[in-house]
Amino acid sequence: MDCRDYNHLAREIVKRYPREHVERDPFKVLISTILSQRSKDENTEIATQRLFSVYTNVREIARVDPEQLYELIKPAGLYREKAARIVEIAKILIKKYNGRVPNALEELLSLPGVGRKTANIVLHVSFGQPALAVDTHVHRISNRLGWVRTKHPEETEEELKKILAPELWGPINGSMVEFGKRICRPVKPKCEECFLRECCDFGKNQPTFSVQTR
Secondary structure (H helix, E strand, C coil), X not given: CCCCCHHHHHHHHHHHCCCCCCCCCHHHHHXXXXXXXXXXXXXXXXXXXXXXXXXXXXXXXXXXXXXXHHHHHHHHCCHHHHHHHHHHHHHHHHHHHCCCCCCCHHHHHXXXXXXXXXXXXXXXXXXXXXXXXXXXXXXXXHHHHCCCCCCCHHHHHHHHHHHCCHHHHHHHHHHHHHHHHHCCCCCCCCXXXXXXXXXXXXXXXXXXXXXXXX
């Protein structure tokens, strides 16, 4: 394995840990990603399903009081703050974009509560653009592997763009999330099970694991 062929290694991560995005509607992807902030995937999914089972589109949400969303999105946590942001975003989309989610990075970043990770997920999943979303998993794994030496997600995004082909920018996020949950966990990573251990600066420094038979 060529440990300096970052594109090959990234493709292997995408191949071994695929993550399909079933929902591609821009508004639903945007709101789901906002709900996912500081929330577990399973809780985000519950909150998203509950929200859109009652309010199905941007215009319906723009008309409600944020308090009407509290119970629906409560599983995702920070529900008061998120409810206020969701309603505010819906109103802005109607006023400025005729109810549509913009497909430009700077316009997405102008929306309340939308950072680079959220904006890039929307651009990739809903609009098919080469956009690299960096969350805690991507930031942690990229640094552990030695692909980057960065302290902040924004720096990680810029450095990864220099070494990865644009067609990998979108899918690497979801696959690193899966890889990070199953193998390269924040605490007690399963380095002994990792196919990238020989190429990983972090993994090579971990104790050697062996299976003993009795």
